Amino acid sequence: MAEMREPIESGVPDHVQYLHPLMKKNYGNWKYHDRPRPGVLHHVAHNGDQIWTVRAGTQRQMDVYTIRTLCDIADKFAEGHVRFTTRSNIEFMVSDVAKVAPLCDALTKGGFPVGGTGNSVSMISHTQGWLHCDIPGTDASGVVKALMDELYEEFIHEEMPNRVKLSTSCCEINCGGQADIAIIMQHTKPPRINHDLVANACERPTVVARCPVAAIRPALVNGKPSLEIDESKCMCCGACFPPCPPMQINDPEFSKVAIWVGGKNSNARIRPTFHKLVASGLPNNAPRWPEVGAVVKNILRVYKQDGKPWERMSDWIDRIGWPRFFEKTGLPFTKYHIDDWRGARATLNASTHIRF
Amino acid sequence: MAKKQHDTPMLDQLESGPWPSFVTGLKRLAKDNDMMVDLMGQLETSYKTRKGYWKGGTVGVFGYGGGVIPRFTELKDENDKPLFPAAAEFHTIRIIPAAGMHYTSGLLREMCDVWEKHGSGLIAFHGQSGDIMLQGATTANVQPAFDAFNEMGFDLGGAGPAVRTSMSCVGAARCEQSCYDEAKAMRSVVNNFLDDMHRPALPYKIKFKFSGCPNDCVNSIQRSDMAVIGTWRDSIQTDDTMGKKWFAKHGMDELVNDVISRCPTKALSLKNTQDVSKAEGISSVVLNDSQSLQIENHDCVRCMHCVNVMTGALAPGKDKGVTILVGGKSVLKIGAQMGTVVVPFMKLESDEDFEALNELAQNHIDFFAENALEHERSGEMIDRIGLVNYLEGIGRDIDASMVLQPRANPYVRTDGWDEEVEKAKQRKANAA
Numbered sequence: 001m002a003e004m005r006e007p008i009e010s011g012v013p014d015h016v017q018y019l020h021p022l023m024k025k026n027y028g029n030w031k032y033h034d035r036p037r038p039g040v041l042h043h044v045a046h047n048g049d050q051i052w053t054v055r056a057g058t059q060r061q062m063d064v065y066t067i068r069t070l071c072d073i074a075d076k077f078a079e080g081h082v083r084f085t086t087r088s089n090i091e092f093m094v095s096d097v098a099k100v101a102p103l104c105d106a107l108t109k110g111g112f113p114v115g116g117t118g119n120s121v122s123m124i125s126h127t128q129g130w131l132h133c134d135i136p137g138t139d140a141s142g143v144v145k146a147l148m149d150e151l152y153e154e155f156i157h158e159e160m161p162n163r164v165k166l167s168t169s170c171c172e173i174n175c176g177g178q179a180d181i182a183i184i185m186q187h188t189k190p191p192r193i194n195h196d197l198v199a200n201a202c203e204r205p206t207v208v209a210r211c212p213v214a215a216i217r218p219a220l221v222n223g224k225p226s227l228e229i230d231e232s233k234c235m236c237c238g239a240c241f242p243p244c245p246p247m248q249i250n251d252p253e254f255s256k257v258a259i260w261v262g263g264k265n266s267n268a269r270i271r272p273t274f275h276k277l278v279a280s281g282l283p284n285n286a287p288r289w290p291e292v293g294a295v296v297k298n299i300l301r302v303y304k305q306d307g308k309p310w311e312r313m314s315d316w317i318d319r320i321g322w323p324r325f326f327e328k329t330g331l332p333f334t335k336y337h338i339d340d341w342r343g344a345r346a347t348l349n350a351s352t353h354i355r356f
Numbered sequence: 357m358a359k360k361q362h363d364t365p366m367l368d369q370l371e372s373g374p375w376p377s378f379v380t381g382l383k384r385l386a387k388d389n390d391m392m393v394d395l396m397g398q399l400e401t402s403y404k405t406r407k408g409y410w411k412g413g414t415v416g417v418f419g420y421g422g423g424v425i426p427r428f429t430e431l432k433d434e435n436d437k438p439l440f441p442a443a444a445e446f447h448t449i450r451i452i453p454a455a456g457m458h459y460t461s462g463l464l465r466e467m468c469d470v471w472e473k474h475g476s477g478l479i480a481f482h483g484q485s486g487d488i489m490l491q492g493a494t495t496a497n498v499q500p501a502f503d504a505f506n507e508m509g510f511d512l513g514g515a516g517p518a519v520r521t522s523m524s525c526v527g528a529a530r531c532e533q534s535c536y537d538e539a540k541a542m543r544s545v546v547n548n549f550l551d552d553m554h555r556p557a558l559p560y561k562i563k564f565k566f567s568g569c570p571n572d573c574v575n576s577i578q579r580s581d582m583a584v585i586g587t588w589r590d591s592i593q594t595d596d597t598m599g600k601k602w603f604a605k606h607g608m609d610e611l612v613n614d615v616i617s618r619c620p621t622k623a624l625s626l627k628n629t630q631d632v633s634k635a636e637g638i639s640s641v642v643l644n645d646s647q648s649l650q651i652e653n654h655d656c657v658r659c660m661h662c663v664n665v666m667t668g669a670l671a672p673g674k675d676k677g678v679t680i681l682v683g684g685k686s687v688l689k690i691g692a693q694m695g696t697v698v699v700p701f702m703k704l705e706s707d708e709d710f711e712a713l714n715e716l717a718q719n720h721i722d723f724f725a726e727n728a729l730e731h732e733r734s735g736e737m738i739d740r741i742g743l744v745n746y747l748e749g750i751g752r753d754i755d756a757s758m759v760l761q762p763r764a765n766p767y768v769r770t771d772g773w774d775e776e777v778e779k780a781k782q783r784k785a786n787a788a
Contacts, residue, residue: 034667130409
């Protein structure tokens with residue numbers, strides 16, 4: 001056997017080598033910024049230096065040809081430096097305002113929408129789905145593509161009360177994260193167990209320990225060591241599926257899509273919030289998930305109409321109250337909206353504060 | 357030329373529309389790449405059946421225990437042969453980018469060339485933990501692909517029960533709200549724990565995230581076990597010229613409705629300039645010939661709202677540092693949790709400050725490694741044992757900023773009260 005190459009354990013590379021020269025020069029010395037148009041940021045340093053950033057949407061899962069096209073644009077119309085945002089938008093930095101318009105044109109012409117800044121609907125934070133995940137209830141890139149096609153105008157304009165962050169997640173683990181509007185798979189039936197495979201594929205005590213409601217116990221099924229589920233306890237979260245693939249939770253029909261709203265991580269105004277369940281039971285309808293798009297667009301339409309400047313989704317609902325959120329959006333309020341998990345009592349209305 | 361592409365009527369529907377299409381990208385790769393031809397075959401099957409077909413396994417690189425996400429197809433015929441053999445192995449290699457995700461076009465081209473040679477040609481910028489995700493390598497090609505990236509100066513990211521790849525916001529490189537050198541802090545902490553990243557041996561994952569101000573653009577508070585968030589402890593800085601400019605453009609309605617009344621702690625007030633308080637902790641910005649906006653900085657909770665709205669006229673203070681929160685995590689197992697404060701404020705400027713940050717991170721990891729149950733995140737561990745026990749474990753004092761309110765129930769044994777009062781006095785004396 002040939003001698004193996006030892007890794008160079010270099011960790012995080014030095015970022016300074018990749019910075020635009022103006023960012024390097026004014027590192028830590030920026031004074032303010034404004035937004036000349038949607039998709040463009042203009043930062044001014046204390047010494048008067050200026051840098052313009054043009055932000056564009058990408059498909060995140062990019063083929064090398066797309067990346068090279070972006071590099072060509074960076075070389076021809078920008079100054080060879082780019083960065084990515086946490087929502088997979090690409091940013092081009094230029095030192096001359098005259099370069100902004102041609103750069104925006106080149107991106108738009110190349111199929112990369114310029115936008116995602118300020119009070120726009122930015123790109124959807126998402127994960128892998130059917131493309132690469134081992135436990136996905138749905139796809140990620142496809143849901144995002146279908147939705148962003150619908151939300152394109154809101155990406156390239158800044159017409160919302162405040163910024164809108166979206167996420168999608170292919171199971172309840174919620175890798176896409178908290179968001180103003182989060183689209184998350186919600187299983188509605190307990191896992192179907194392939195008892196023939198459990199003994200060889202699963203470490204049973206680990207699986208038992210994984211269940212948040214202690215609904216799983218070891219059992220002998222057809223003479224083989226397996227697991228069984230107390231279906232009266234199971235709330236179909238799917239936590240047992242990753243450590244034990246024979247406990248199939250995904251179901252083409254009964255794994256539904258749920259919509260959650262009002263999450264935000266910024267500390268601005270009210271403290272950070274988690275998103276809350278508002279709709280569920282939507283079909284996992286590939287390739288374009290039209291039912292999901294309709295609910296999301298409707299919520300955005302009402303928020304856009306009713307939200308005041310600088311109100312994030314959570315600020316808006318904080319002002320109008322949840323009953324009016326359901327009323328205005330036309331979404332039905334059901335018993336499933338009333339929390340019964342730990343800490344649930346703190347979510348009940350212990351007051352006479354009611355809007356009429 | 358690759359083999360003939362499979363019919364993909366479902367995926368084809370994702371080629372239309374104004375947003376960039378990943379399907380068009382996959383097809384272009386599939387023109388001369390059998391792996392992508394078959395990957396599309398499997399993905400189309402998923403779209404039809406609404407089922408996933410990947411399973412995990414064990415694939416890695418020499419010298420490391422994690423960082424590669426193995427994927428083997430489960431879509432097989434009656435003879436256990438893969439239906440889409442060229443994509444039967446489709447592993448992801450996680451690579452750590454530079455803090456702030458900065459690239460030159462030259463670097464991206466180099467990455468593309470390597471990945472075209474050794475992998476599928478599909479890259480995600482970036483995964484949710486902040487890795488460059490090289491998607492689609494055969495088992496045999498994982499090592500040469502990693503070697504090439506490693507020689508370029510890049511290293512493998514985290515996976516499994518390990519310290520994970522981290523993220524920092526753009527921060528000091530291009531943002532006026534930056535309160536510390538986020539990229540330096542991120543690099544310093546992660547590179548201090550590379551052994552815990554590359555050789556997974558912890559109870560479960562640990563994530564660090566670094567945001568330059570309380571806007572928290574990398575969502576550290578909800579997505580990391582240790583969130584390092586920039587803040588300041590003196591007064592908001594003001595600039596009268598820019599204050600007047602802002603007011604001339606936006607006017608009284610916006611000042612009152614969008615700035616003053618949106619302050620969560622009512623720390624802002626409109627004053628006749630001649631009446632602005634000269635007291636300590638007050639700062640103000642001039643709006644016009646007669647009026648100013650006054651800020652009671654001891655009431656301010658550094659939420660960033662007014663600073664965001666009036667950028668340039670208002671700015672974070674000069675005495676900058678960080679607030680550190682621990683225990684943030686997503687849903688499994690006990691439900692999503694946010695990080696909570698364990699360090700209300702610390703400076704992060706000198707080498708000693710960065711050492712102190714690394715010491716805190718080390719103490720956290722050590723305590724977590726010894727006390728967390730298998731598959732338990734640090735937030736769940738703290739939930740189980742209580743914040744006070746955690747703080748004692750990592751050797752930190754309590755602070756009233758760690759709670760929203762004191763206890764509202766009497767179910768606590770308090771026969772150590774006098775002793776605790778002495779400790780509180782001692783803490784106060786030490787802080788003075």
